[in-house]
Amino acid sequence: MRTLHHFWLCPFSRKVRIVLAEKELDFELKFEKFWERRDEFLGLNPAGQVPVLVEPDGTALSESGAICEYLDETFSAETLLGPDARSRAETRRLVAWFDLKFYAEVTQNLVDEKVLKRFMNMGEPNSDAMRAGRQNVGYHLDYIAYLADRRNWLAGDDFSLADIAAAAQLSCVDYLGDVPWDSHGAAKDWYARVKSRPSFRALLKDSIAGFHPPHHYADLDF
Amino acid sequence: MRTLHHFWLCPFSRKVRIVLAEKELDFELKFEKFWERRDEFLGLNPAGQVPVLVEPDGTALSESGAICEYLDETFSAETLLGPDARSRAETRRLVAWFDLKFYAEVTQNLVDEKVLKRFMNMGEPNSDAMRAGRQNVGYHLDYIAYLADRRNWLAGDDFSLADIAAAAQLSCVDYLGDVPWDSHGAAKDWYARVKSRPSFRALLKDSIAGFHPPHHYADLDF
Structure with missing residues (x-):
């Protein structure tokens, strides 16, 4: 069996979960408190980060971009990269754009401040960071709307890893109720299409102790 | 003619320059003060960052990872990714590892502090950041030595984009004289092999106004 070492609100772990589901591969999730830097986990990934995918033959693959490209190359019936x-x-x-820029400008400021800091006993969330995160999310929703207005999916005609990367980040922020969907109709329409894919379903059932998602989080007709 | 919009001590621009040279492609370099956020440049890359590669037909490609993969797929005689x-x-x-971790732990702390801040008129370098950068570079040289001890090149038998990404970061730090080569012989031996490749030569001739590299920077027998 494949095993994915992950953290619930890690957008990079979520990206890999969606790709695994798009490729219709069975896998087991293993929650890793990566900040504890367990020796056994560092043996799998010396960078000490999730996600790490352990293949059925025991090979450990790490770094979400490398894992997604590997899965796309190996199970290539329908590529998620483009023709x-x-x-x-x-x-x-x-x-x-989403892994680096959206993550640094939005997800880190909201998810890391509100959730990771509590898990890691690192004190109160920084209110300046949270304010910046809430402001930046609007610019990114505008960019998604700009792309979705010109293309069928974010990178072109076909659903791709770009949609997955964007939705993985947004789903974490949405879990905290911090996405202003009502004032961003076009981005919301795109997200509703991603959300309705079978590959997205497992993410909508996630439940993290101490953090309850808003009602609309799991609602396909939000 | 291909044009690469770049910044001299940007490790990601250097990574693309080496790949272009490995693929024996002619190109023109255009220095971009990306922090000025020129409208014309933002039209090429809305993220506002270098490198941007403009192909002979006018197509602009941005984000160094996407550019390197594109070049490797398109000019694939000898792949730089692996078999x-x-x-x-x-x-x-x-x-x-090198694009994200080495960059955040070493290059940003040294190159951005010492060079970019001066270009951008952002005041004096932060001495805590520089101290952290100088300390972290040692851990990364140890990791390079660990890999080079077990493999012919960093990722395996063949010279690859992993060597290029690592050398691109290190070459920027080396330009500032901040790599402790003498206490890291194994990493130095690996770097000497990368440095002696024809694809690396142009980088060794770089000269940035106001910042002179140490004598050993361009010396293949350093």
């Missing part, structure tokens, strides 16, 4: 080199460059540009 | 999916996962894991 040609230029499309793949656009998909990967957008994956980096 | 199979597992090797490519290891290459990409290490590329992320």
Whole structure:
């Protein structure tokens, strides 16, 4: 059996979970308190971060981008990268946009402050960071709307890893009730389409002790 | 003609320069003061960052990972990723290690503090950051030595994008004289092998106004 070492509100773990589900691969989830830096876990990934995917033969793969590319290459019936080199460059540009820019400007400021700090006993959330996160999310929703207005999915005609990377980040922020969907109709329409995919279902059932999602989180018709 | 919009001591621009040279592609370098956020440049890359590669037909590609994968797929005579999916996962894991972890722990603390801040008129370098950068570089040289002791190149038998990503970061720090080569012989031996490749030569001729590299920077026998 495949095992994914993850953290519930880690957007990179979520990205890999969606890709595994899109590829219709069975896997077991193992919650890793990665900040405790267990020796056994560092043996799997010396960077000490989730996600780590352990393949059925015991090979450990780490770093979410490397894992997603590996899964797409190995189970390539329907690629999530794009049909040609230029499309793949656009998909990967957008994956980096959400993995790096959205993460640094939004997810870290909200999820890390509100959730990770409590798990790690690192004190109260920083209110300046949370304010910045709530302000930045609007710019990113505008960019999603801009792309969705011009294309069928974010990177082009087909659903791709760009949609998955974006939705993985947004789903974490949405779990905390911090996405202003009502004032961003076009981004909401795109997210509703992602959310209704079977690959997204497991994420909507997540429940983290001490943090209850808002009612609309699991609602496909939010 | 291909054009690469870059910044001299940007490790991600350097990574793309080495890949272009490994693929024996001609290109023109255009220095971009990306922090000025010129409208024309934002039109090429809405993230406002270098590198941006403009292809001969005018297509602009941005985000260094997407550009390198594009070049490797398009000019694939000798791949820089690896011969199979597992090797490519290891290459990409290490590329992320250097692009994200080395960059955040070392390059940002040294290059951004000493060089970018001066270009951007952002005041004096932060001495705590510089101290952290100088301390962290040692851990990364140890990791390079660990890998080079077990493999021919960092990701396996063949020279790959992992070596390029690592050397691109280190070359920026080395330009400032902040790499303790003498106490890290194994990492130095690996770097000497990368440095002697023809694809690395142009980087060794770089000269940034106001910042002179140490004598050993361009010396293949340092």
